[in-house]
Amino acid sequence: MKPAAFRYHAPKTIDEAVALLAEVAADDGRVLAGGQSLVPTMAFRLAKPAHLVDINGVTALDRLAVADGKLVIGACVRHAAFHQPVCAGPLGPLLADVVRHIAHYPIRNRGTFCGSLAHADPAAEWCLVLAALDGEVLAKSVRGERVIAARDFFKGIMTTALADDELLVEARLPLLPDDARAGFYEFNRRAGDFAIAMALGIYRLDGGKMVAPRLAVGGAETSPRRITQAERALDGAVPGDPAFRAAAAAATAAVDPMEDIVNSAEFRRDLVLAVTRRALERAAK
Numbered sequence: 001m002k003p004a005a006f007r008y009h010a011p012k013t014i015d016e017a018v019a020l021l022a023e024v025a026a027d028d029g030r031v032l033a034g035g036q037s038l039v040p041t042m043a044f045r046l047a048k049p050a051h052l053v054d055i056n057g058v059t060a061l062d063r064l065a066v067a068d069g070k071l072v073i074g075a076c077v078r079h080a081a082f083h084q085p086v087c088a089g090p091l092g093p094l095l096a097d098v099v100r101h102i103a104h105y106p107i108r109n110r111g112t113f114c115g116s117l118a119h120a121d122p123a124a125e126w127c128l129v130l131a132a133l134d135g136e137v138l139a140k141s142v143r144g145e146r147v148i149a150a151r152d153f154f155k156g157i158m159t160t161a162l163a164d165d166e167l168l169v170e171a172r173l174p175l176l177p178d179d180a181r182a183g184f185y186e187f188n189r190r191a192g193d194f195a196i197a198m199a200l201g202i203y204r205l206d207g208g209k210m211v212a213p214r215l216a217v218g219g220a221e222t223s224p225r226r227i228t229q230a231e232r233a234l235d236g237a238v239p240g241d242p243a244f245r246a247a248a249a250a251a252t253a254a255v256d257p258m259e260d261i262v263n264s265a266e267f268r269r270d271l272v273l274a275v276t277r278r279a280l281e282r283a284a285k
């Protein structure tokens with residue numbers, strides 16, 4: 001099928017883009033970034049935006065830089081930018097590991113980090129990363145700018161705190177300290193599919209014990225989130241099988257898994273047990 005008719009707009013600056021959004025948002029105007037989620041839904045006529053504001057010509061949104069201890073990822077930075085580590089310390093290699101799980105090479109060449117966040121698929125890897133690291137996003141409209149913390153950004157399946165006329169200008173991830181250990185594990189049935197469940201575990205070592213642990217789960221619930229019960233099981237424990245199993249059991253008990261026609265909630269709960277433990281084992285390697 002072909003998309004329904006729409007008007008195409010090609011701003012060159014962030015100000016032009018937000019001014020256009022202010023005009024067309026009420027008329028179901030949408031931002032077009034990589035188009036890897038929006039265009040298929042338009043082709044199936046699940047989405048029929050009357051206006052598309054194509055941000056690909058806004059060069060200011062290509063920014064990928066480190067500033068104030070954070071990796072700043074502009075709205076037009078593609079998934080493929082992360083195939084190689086983009087910053088010093090453990091964050092660069094972590095992102096390079098995670099990105100290999102997102103779709104396929106041609107989709108990674110076009111789809112954007114921030115488009116994934118705005119789309120907010122519960123199984124999107126970048127959404128899990130933002131939640132695990134307590135990252136933030138910068139949103140801009142003609143009414144002004146605001147910074148939204150990850151915990152306030154995701155509001156459920158494909159729902160975020162962004163208003164219809166707001167442009168997600170950039171995402172910001174705190175850099176990880178040099179001694180941080182991070183591990184990611186995802187389960188899906190075919191390479192390139194969305195995760196059915198995935199986990200990201202991060203901790204540091206102090207005197208051989210885990211400190212400042214972070215454990216986040218994605219794909220299982222309507223939004224990715226840190227699971228504090230699992231983090232408590234890790235905090236101050238020696239890294240290894242007993243602590244990892246305890247954290248995995250705590251995560252499994254804490255989640256409220258989604259159900260669909262293929263995957264029952266109980267299956268997803270079981271997967272949380274496995275992906276959590278494996279993510280932590282990878283962090284320990």
Ligand SMILES: Cc1cc2nc3c(=O)[nH]c(=O)nc-3n(C[C@H](O)[C@H](O)[C@H](O)COP(=O)(O)OP(=O)(O)OC[C@H]3O[C@@H](n4cnc5c(N)ncnc54)[C@H](O)[C@@H]3O)c2cc1C
Pocket residue numbers: 030031032033034035036037038039040075101102103104107110111112113114115116118119123124125126162166167168169192193194195
């Ligand atoms: C076959 C296939 C497999 C895939 N597998 C995965 C996968 O395993 N994991 C995964 O995470 N993703 C997967 N994707 C989705 C892909 O990662 C998309 O690139 C991503 O979800 C959306 O990014 P985009 O830049 O393409 O956004 P678009 O498709 O352009 O936009 C998506 C939505 O976000 C809005 N939007 C985009 N950018 C902004 C912005 N800056 N400000 C405000 N709103 C914005 C748009 O208006 C639209 O509503 C897959 C896609 C396909 C086609």
